[in-house]
Amino acid sequence: MPSPVTFTSAGSQSTAAYSSGAPSNLQRAVLKVHKPPQSGGTGQPPGDWLFDIEFQFNPKEFSVSKNAKWGRDAQPNAKKSAPPQFKGSDPAKLSLEMFIDATDKMNDAVVKKVEQLFTCCVATEDSRQHKKPSPPWVIFKWGGMTGFPAYVASVTAKYTLFTPSGTPVRAVCTVNLEEISGELGGQNPTSGALAARDTHVLVAGDSLPSVAFRAYGDAGKWRAIADANDIDDPMRLRPGTRLLVPALEELDG
Structure with missing residues (x-):
């Protein structure tokens, strides 16, 4: 199984560095959230744009992985195994961390951002009404890089700092995306997982x-x-x- 590819930004920046003022030309990473296609087909482009989940701080790194499936037919009377046959490929997967901090305002902004991520794991109202329940489709974008249309497979939020009243004001969210199976119409399948x-x-x-x-x-x-x-x-x-x-x-x- 191939190892995942890890992309690391050119130098990590601490919370203190951001609080002192980010560069005006800094490109913020974002998850663009779309409705699923009304047809429910995976070979269709994403539906209408719903909202953006903007990164407060760009990820320090993220990983992309894709696995190929191979199989061998049994050869009971042969001295050597049969040559492997390609059985297809698994969907690409992207894993990243999102750091959320509200210590400057000490409000419930962290909880609201986490809830926004959780909505990506729930079927949209439109899809339920059309009897084809599906969570929204998301696309990870950072600067000139565009990810593959995906669904949010899982979100894990770890709260690390609280107000005296118990309101979380800092969290690290691990977000796992999985490529929507099928190719978009007209898309070059060899263009790579991050060229959708x-x-x-x-x-x-x-x-x-x-x-x-x-x-x-x-x-x-x-x-x-x-x-x-x-x-x-x-x-x-x-x-x-x-x-x-x-x-x-x-x-x-």
């Missing part, structure tokens, strides 16, 4: 260059979005249309 496509719903005034600038910081990359969505005429865009936005890694590749 994002989506964008067009609103009045949007253009492909504006969407490209928002996604990549370069309006000139609009052709990649047009190609991914089979758009022949970029001047005829309908508000409400959901676009697949390729990951920057795919463009560079």
Whole structure:
């Protein structure tokens, strides 16, 4: 079984370092929470955006793992075992820690943030009404890196500091994400676990260059979005249309 890959930020920063003022260009990590597709299919893009769970402090590290399945047929009369056959692969898994601190205000912000994480393990109201209960889909994003569409497999909150009245004001949450099985339509399956496509719903005034600038910081990359969505005429865009936005890694590749 392959070992997980661990990504470590370029230098950990303590709570004191943050309290003294974070750099203005600091990219905050975020879990973007979406509705599951109404069809319930795993090969569909995430549903409408619900809310963001922003990291108060960027994770010091996180790990990504993916396992391949192999099997061998029994060879009772052979001196050697049969060659292994590929049986498929397990979904990618991502594990990270979220540090939450409210010692500056001494309020219930920590409890509320933990409860927000716990809601990601519960079926959404819409999915229950459609008789297809499903928890929300989440995507981990940090700077230019976009994770795979996933569900929150587990959340463990460890409270480490309390007010005299017993209100938790500091916690460390371990969040485990598991890739939604199936591939998004048009997604390159070899693009890697951290190169999943994002989506964008067009609103009045949007253009492909504006969407490209928002996604990549370069309006000139609009052709990649047009190609991914089979758009022949970029001047005829309908508000409400959901676009697949390729990951920057795919463009560079």
